[in-house]
Amino acid sequence: MIETIKTNKELRLQTLNVVLALILMVIAKLIETQFKTASIILWGLAFLIGGFFKAVEGLQATVENKALNVEILMLLAALAAFLTRDFQEGAILIFIFAVSGVLETYANTKSEKALTSLLELAPQTAIMMINDEEVEVDVEQLRIDDVVIVKVGQQIPVDGVIVQGATSINEAAITGEFVPVYKAEHDGVYAGTLNLDSTILVKIIKDAKDSTMQKIVDFVREAQASQTQSQSFVDRFEKVYVYGVIVMALLVMFVPYFMKWLPFDQSFYKGVIVLVVGSPCAVVASITPAILSSLSYGANHGILIKGGSHFDQIRFTNTVVFDKTGTITTGKPEVVDFVMSATIDREWLLHTVVNIERDSSHPLARAIVNHYKDVPPLTLMTSEVSGAGMASDVQGHHIQVGKFDYEDAHGLGEAQQTFLMQGMSLVDVIIDGKLVGFIALQDTVRHDATEVVKALNAMHMETVLLSGDRINSVETIAKQTHIQAVHAECLPECKVDYIKELKDKGHHVMMLGDGINDAPALAHANVGVAMGDATDVSLETADVVFINNKLTNVLSLVKLSKKAHRIITQNLVFSISVIAYLLISNLFVDLRLTHGVIAHEGSTILVILNSLRLLRD
Missing domain, CATH: 3.40.1110.10 (Calcium-transporting ATPase, cytoplasmic domain N)
Structure with a gap:
């Protein structure tokens, strides 16, 4: 929550600075013919105010990483523009760069807000019966085995088990599913879910800090902090590329002048443009917003992806291995x-x-x-x-x-x-x-199992039913659900060996399971997926958790991963094409710095907006 407040505050301050810079620029433009000195001062103030946050961010990152970055490139370009007395273009450069920074912060804030909105659903107080009186207490004061009263229309304050009463619960906050679920004595309930029908008594089984909802948010934040292979590559690429741009800019600044091809002011101006249009801002922004948006979308639809690196692997899946009991079947024989x-x-x-x-x-x-x-x-x-x-x-x-x-x-x-x-x-x-x-x-087959398996088969994925049960039982279920291959009577070590065997043969394996005996196989699969009713061991071992326990999430997960990859590819191709076009144009035509800034930073804004599409269905 503190992190969210900090991010929101940063967004407000950045937005305020951009607005102030815009106002100063408009005034400077209006008075430049009559009050030239005042106009220059206003352009300078717009430069300082608009570029403050990006300057601080760039300098901090340079000191921490001991490497230059895109922010430093932009500052160098803007300073160079001011040195050549192109005050207006220098201020516009910083302004548009600041706008893209605001938009990037907004994208991060939107992803974070999607998570913290879950935590805000959990009430901060609960009702306990003390000395035959209903007493409202702070949730943080509750302890395991305490019993709380949850009335109709109230949200359940903690994870627990119903010890008295029966009711319907809206679990949309956890599972993304708005159809109420009937719960009776001994059934588990989650913090933040809504009691719809009648008063129940709930025995606490977890502290508030260990609730399922808190775990979801913690897992997603951890996932957002981890990097995909693409992100790691872009980070390494940025460090090398920035120096390349600086060298290219210096060559363009001085070689044409010393070769007597251009006057110094023109060659220097073209070098400044290289600093601007050659900066990999859009390339750097092509991946992270897309990954953050995907992880947040998944979390809000019952799909908990524990890391960007795991998310990166999903699109390569060509073999889906299902455990039988509790995964393909209801697990309620x-x-x-x-x-x-x-x-x-x-x-x-x-x-x-x-x-x-x-x-x-x-x-x-x-x-x-x-x-x-x-x-x-x-x-x-x-x-x-x-x-x-x-x-x-x-x-x-x-x-x-x-x-x-x-x-x-x-x-x-x-x-x-x-x-x-x-x-x-x-x-x-x-x-x-x-x-x-x-x-x-x-056991009974899940109502959506056949639909899911048929869809996977249609996507040319191999489907396998892996179980410790006897061959007759497993083959009956496989035939009923159209699963292509069967591997029965497997002990936990046998399941691991089978997963290893598939991988050795070139299969990229996604494994779905829910029991203690599935945990080793989940760990060895390229992508391990635990169903929502899984044991704690499986939940901790898996790379992905279906919180809402819906098997159709397999299809959503694969589609989300492929859509994210498609959008990232679009972003990279578009941003690299824009950079290449602007660099070539600068060499052969008289490209204005303002036009280069608008095209370059405009491409950054567009790739961020394109990535935000992943927050929508």
Whole structure:
């Protein structure tokens, strides 16, 4: 917020200076025939006032980076114009340069405002029940496990879980989706979202500084601070190019004079024009505003891109790898049947298995616990085996729930095959190495999965379904959604190996996932994408997060990246063409400094405006 206030203040001061400079220039022009000395003084004041911010910016950058920059080029050109008594042209040069600076600051402010507007949605106070009275307290005073009251029409002050009541929540501030979402007890809610229907009690699970909304803003600011390959190249190019322009300007100033081709005043004037029109202002401004606008647009539409370098990679994607559960499917499977050996105590096994699964975050485990929510709790010591499931020692027996190897199918093999042929997922129950039962679950495909996959296929991208589930279940989902290739029964290390294999074959891989076991694969993909319901590990590992959990964001992400690249290319081609045209024109025709300034700085303004188109849909 402080950074935003600072940026807004800078924008206001820069705008004020530009307006004052314009007023002085108009007055100087009006009185130049009758009051020449006063007119020169006014041109000088316009020069000093209009160029103040750019002069400070250029000098600071030169000292910090120990290298000249475009601001210094402009100052040298303007000073040279004043030395040749071209006061009007020197002032106009600085004025137009200052206008482009204001516009660039405006572009940065607009991108920042798009982010801080999210934070402004979160209320600064909350209502707590203290001594049977409703008391309004500052959000910063709230602690984890406190319970707050959120009434109809109020915004939720912190991330939490509903502990009493049910309502519809407008989550547009987080997800960009304006369709209300129904929330009941045990459902999570986000700070800044709006309670629509009825009063709820919310238990706090995160401090205000760690809220999802704050994380979104922090991630995007971090992303905006990072550079794409194009930005890094332009920065290096600028440092070298500036010296080249100075050398070229000196040659144009003095060579024609010493060769007796032109009088000194004309050759010097042409050298000043080289300083102006040869400056890479528009080239430098071609990339950063476009990247900032893209990242801000994404954040406001449920797509959190964590870095400009990651954003740069998206347009090269030719292979999209989907995890199955929670990505292509809803991740909310339903229990179809619990098949057990006839020799086992059904009630005891059900009670034990459900309580073992309570400690797992896997979607299948959550579905089992939710389906058997009336099973009474039991305190057990459990452990999670990555890529396999949960295990616990109970009453002298080692019980495994998930997908483990076993010695004896206990006569359940045929029943397993029946469910597997229907594409269902099975959670095995193994006691002391012997299969004693299994739970059959059916997951549902996301309503937009087929549409997304078909669109990717039409874009000539290879689509792959990667899952730890059995081959029958994975192939059924792949066929239903038109995914081209399948890789099933993968442990986390197997997923990583498969991603590496694809990359070694020349594929540029985007991986989408949501679970702990997806995190290593997300990290190894060229672009790792985590769904909004992903575990914290996956969210931290991924390069992109779909906050609104919409699979169609894949298409939006690819289109946004390609559009940004197209606009950056347009900017670079246009700006370089203008510079080349002006430099050549200056050599062969009598180009006026004013015309060169207008054309050169006009191109800078145009590329910035072109980049701002990315803030719109």
